[in-house]
Each structure stands twice: as structure tokens, then as C-alpha cells.
Amino acid sequence: MAVGALDNKNVIAPIQVSDGYWKGVLRRLMRDPVTMGALIVILLLVLMAIFAPYLAPADPFKSSMLRRLRPIGTPGFPLGADELGRDMLSRLIFGARLSLFMGVTPVLMAFVIGSGLGIFAGYVGGALNTAIMRTIDVFYAFPSVLLAVALSGALGAGIFNALVSLTIVFIPPITRVAESVTTQVRNRDYVEAARASGASGLTIVRVHVLGNVLSPIFVYATSLVSVSMILASGLSFLGLGVRPPEPEWGLMLNTLRTAIYVNPLVAALPGVMIFITSISFNMFSDGLRSAMDVRA
Amino acid sequence: MTGTAAPIIDIRDLTVTFIGGRKPVHAVNGVTLAIQPAEVLALLGESGSGKSVTLRSLLGLHPPGRTSIGGSIQVAGKDVMALSGRALADFRGKTVSMIFQEPLLALDPVYTVGAQIAETIQRHEAVSRVKARARALALLQKVRIPSPERRLDAFPHEMSGGMRQRAMIALALACNPQILLADEPTTALDATVQIQILLLLRELQRELGLTVILVTHDIGVAVEVADRVAVMYAGRIVETGPVREIIRNPRHPYTQGLLASRAHGAMTGSRLDAIPGSPPDLADLPPGCSFAPRCKHAKATCVETAPEIRSVTADHWMRCMLDAEAAE
Numbered sequence: 001m002a003v004g005a006l007d008n009k010n011v012i013a014p015i016q017v018s019d020g021y022w023k024g025v026l027r028r029l030m031r032d033p034v035t036m037g038a039l040i041v042i043l044l045l046v047l048m049a050i051f052a053p054y055l056a057p058a059d060p061f062k063s064s065m066l067r068r069l070r071p072i073g074t075p076g077f078p079l080g081a082d083e084l085g086r087d088m089l090s091r092l093i094f095g096a097r098l099s100l101f102m103g104v105t106p107v108l109m110a111f112v113i114g115s116g117l118g119i120f121a122g123y124v125g126g127a128l129n130t131a132i133m134r135t136i137d138v139f140y141a142f143p144s145v146l147l148a149v150a151l152s153g154a155l156g157a158g159i160f161n162a163l164v165s166l167t168i169v170f171i172p173p174i175t176r177v178a179e180s181v182t183t184q185v186r187n188r189d190y191v192e193a194a195r196a197s198g199a200s201g202l203t204i205v206r207v208h209v210l211g212n213v214l215s216p217i218f219v220y221a222t223s224l225v226s227v228s229m230i231l232a233s234g235l236s237f238l239g240l241g242v243r244p245p246e247p248e249w250g251l252m253l254n255t256l257r258t259a260i261y262v263n264p265l266v267a268a269l270p271g272v273m274i275f276i277t278s279i280s281f282n283m284f285s286d287g288l289r290s291a292m293d294v295r296a
Numbered sequence: 297m298t299g300t301a302a303p304i305i306d307i308r309d310l311t312v313t314f315i316g317g318r319k320p321v322h323a324v325n326g327v328t329l330a331i332q333p334a335e336v337l338a339l340l341g342e343s344g345s346g347k348s349v350t351l352r353s354l355l356g357l358h359p360p361g362r363t364s365i366g367g368s369i370q371v372a373g374k375d376v377m378a379l380s381g382r383a384l385a386d387f388r389g390k391t392v393s394m395i396f397q398e399p400l401l402a403l404d405p406v407y408t409v410g411a412q413i414a415e416t417i418q419r420h421e422a423v424s425r426v427k428a429r430a431r432a433l434a435l436l437q438k439v440r441i442p443s444p445e446r447r448l449d450a451f452p453h454e455m456s457g458g459m460r461q462r463a464m465i466a467l468a469l470a471c472n473p474q475i476l477l478a479d480e481p482t483t484a485l486d487a488t489v490q491i492q493i494l495l496l497l498r499e500l501q502r503e504l505g506l507t508v509i510l511v512t513h514d515i516g517v518a519v520e521v522a523d524r525v526a527v528m529y530a531g532r533i534v535e536t537g538p539v540r541e542i543i544r545n546p547r548h549p550y551t552q553g554l555l556a557s558r559a560h561g562a563m564t565g566s567r568l569d570a571i572p573g574s575p576p577d578l579a580d581l582p583p584g585c586s587f588a589p590r591c592k593h594a595k596a597t598c599v600e601t602a603p604e605i606r607s608v609t610a611d612h613w614m615r616c617m618l619d620a621e622a623a624e
Binding site for chain 2: 190
């Protein structure tokens, strides 16, 4: 810049104009190819689940004794056929519906209940906090797989019971994260500053605690979706979740396991789907964490 | 003490004790202070001398379960200790507001500066969102933030330290309080920005007729803005008087030590005078003068009995048994 320009009163220093928190998060997400890739995979899976009837080349329930365990690439069966001669591709497409549902729903319910409980415990503190958190710790003591199996076993098989038991499994870890983040936020200067400017307890929780606490809990919850999917698959595998002949990836893995020596590639396909979905959710949650960090 | 007008802040024999730990910590031990309207008082002292605790008591910010508070606090005709719930929330921010040491921590990182100011305005007054935003803009102009229209939508982390502190001041002035409490407002800032913020505070104080209590450990800051200084040590006010008087004629050995330890005016290469020892443990205070263990003039009586407050001149008071004249 010419020296003379410095005297010009019209020169305005460029100011970085911020365009809102969520726009900033979105902009940072867009710049991250791995996260965007994971997001695209997740969106494709969701679209596949929604439009399953239009996408599936065959009826996923139609069995045929003559076409059992066809290998991948058989004409009419692009991904082979399962142990009852049903089209694998169609079953995998339809399976996305239940598998995604079982992956997302328990986490969503646990997110609502767990963050409510954790924020309450963290904000109130004292003896009530101890009571809530120690109760939560009791659940935390069990390995999550064991707890899920035990709960579904006690409640009985079925999709609804599997959802309930998975929700119960995810409440403790989410509550814990919510409680620890809230305890940190509660002691921050801006909470005291808000109190010093006349904010009521409710306003502080609603505006300052929720505003600062929800995104870390949300990021943590997204990372649980893959765990939930795997656990739900496990429950189905054990015969505690989805019941045959309903297509669900975990259940398909279970029923195909007898064919692992006959046609290992076909038997592995549901596992591949579970793997792709869970790794996409994990990578997305990782990217989301860094994109949401305001002070980065 | 000074003048005849009714004081706007009248603290009598305030004691604040933090309980709940292994030993109760006596953070404030009998502070009596009267401040006139539009007066600027600097509370001076080192870390842990109880200055911030005194300030927070004025807003009733100490959690009741873990603190026991004695004495009385009257602010603008209200008994602060009797306030609770809704009345206390209305009092905070509207009558008395506070600015904090580190503006980056005292501003909520997930909301824009404009949103935070507007929120405070709407909390106390029934105004529309648009009007509150317009007032927020006017406040940012008042604290002279460059391009205030754009700063309204900036997040705290997008601003510089000095600008953040200006925004913090704007936030504190949002509801036209009569009294402004400043807890080390310049400690976290660069030296060049410090003076700008102090000048701004002084200017706003004159313009709005604010009563200000400024907590600081920096005598230079106190001299710059205050009318009167109160020096605190171990939860007590050991000396109080007009700034000039305290600087030119300090009578309490602690104040003398503080002034001697400044770098200002010292010869290059010479060692700075430091006060030997360290402040007493607030959980285990000595029965006599709390400064006695570090005082070079201390006598046997100093260790045994706590000194009473006594006047040096009409508006210069101190808490020391020794005749300061003889001590020198």
C-alpha cells in the first residue's frame, strides 16, 4: 500500500465479520473432506433406507430352496443369495431401515434423558449430584454388551424391548459427559457474570449452560450411534432383537454364520454394511467435534 | 467519615467466612466502608487480602451454603443481605453491576457480544428485541469500540483483549446502574491497553455520575482513577484516605511497604524493596495485628492485641498501634 493511503480517512481496516455460530460450523465442515465423505455415506445410507422398495431389485422375503447360497455375481443375484435363497442385495437394502433405526433411536432417546439428568445433576451439585451420579455409576460398572443382553433378556425379545434396553445402556455414559461438562461450565466466569447481571437460575441454565453444553454432548452422542448399531446387531444375532424373517444386518449375520465355510463372501456382507455405517458415523462425529470447537 | 451526604454504599463490620473446607477460611474480617455517590474508591491489596470477596458480597454472589456472612451492607438504601430470589436478581445489574478481570472468560463464548448485551437489557426491562439491539449498539459506541455495527455480531474470541474489555464495560452499563464494581479490570490487558481502559472508565464515571469500586493490586491504577484508596490486608482495611494523602503520607507500615516496592522512581540497578514474609493463613489468623509478623516496627503489643482503627487526619484513617511518625 502506498504511504499516502495511510492518510486517507476512508481506509477502513478489514474486519472479519462473523456469520453466526452454525454457519461457521458448516463452513469448517465443508473444508474437511473426510468428514464430508462420511456425511455423504451416511446420507446415502439414509436415502437407501427410505427408498428401499424402489431400489431393491427383488422381494427381500421371497425364498427359493433351489437358489440357496448363490455366490456374488450370479445372474439375477448381484450380491448372491442367502441360506434361504433370498436376494442378498435386496435384503441388505431393506436391512438398512431397521439397522439405522436401531442405531439412531436409542442414542437419541438417551441423549434427551441423559443430558437432562446430567445437566440437572451438574448444575444443582452437592448431595443430589452425588446421589444421581453414584446411581449412574452402578449401571456404568457393567460392560455395555452385558448390560444390553441382560436387559433385553429380562424384558424379552422384540424390537421395542431392544430399543428400551439400548436406551438404558446409553443413558449412563451420556449423563456422565453432560454432568462433567455442566460442572465445568457452572464454575466459569461468564456464569457468575450472568448472575451478577441479574440472571435467574433458570435463565442461566437455559441460555448459558445449555448453549455451552449441548454441542459437546451431541458430538459424544453421535459417536455412540455406531456402538448402538453394533449392539443392536449383537442383540439380533443372539435372537433378542429383531426376529426373522425381518431383514436386519445383525440378524442376517447370525443366520448366515452357518454358511461361512460354504460361501464366506456372502456371509460377510452384512458385516461389511455394519462396518461402513459405523465407521462413517465415527468419522463424522470426529469431524463435528473439531468443527464445533469455537476457539479453534 | 467524609462529607455529610448519605453514603450510597454503607458496609458495616462485614465478615465473610468460607466454610465447608477442613478449616473455616476468614476471608474478610470486619470491613467498614462508606462510599459517597459518584465517588471512585480503589480497594488495594495483594492476592488473598479479601478485596474481591468484599466486592462480591456487595452483589450477594457468595453461595449461601458455603459462606457465612456477618455485619451489614446497605447499597442505595437496600439491605443487600435481606434480598433474595427475584428482588436480588432485579438488584443485580440494575442497581449495581460488575466488570470482571478476564473478559474472555466473563463473556459467554457461544453468543455474540450484541446478543449478550441485548439479553441483559431484556432481562431487566420490557423492551423489544429490536430496541434492545439498538441500545446495545449505542452502548458499544459509548465505550468507543471501532465499527460497532459489525462488532455487534462478533463473538468474544474474534475481538482483541482491549475490545473485549470495552464490550464487558458496555455489558455492565447495559441497564444504567448507579454503581459499577470493577474487579481488576486491567490486570489481564497489555500495558498500553490498560491506560485506555482506565481513561474510558474515568470518563464514563464522570459522564454518568457512577459510583465505582475498583479492586486492584496496582497502585498505579488506583492513582489513575480513584478519589480515595482503601488498603486491605488479611481481610481488613488497614488504611484509607484520599489518593494524594495515601501516596504522599502513608502511615501504615504495610502501605509504606507497598509504596516502597514499586519499580516507579527506583534507581536503575538498585534492588526493589520487598515486604519480607508472606501474608497470613486466612484459616489461622494471629490474634493481634495480622501484619505484625512481617512488620519491621512490630512490638510485643502488636502480636497480642488487634489494633483499632484511628484517624490520622479527618479523612485519613488507619489501623496500627504505632505512631507512624515515631516509626519512621
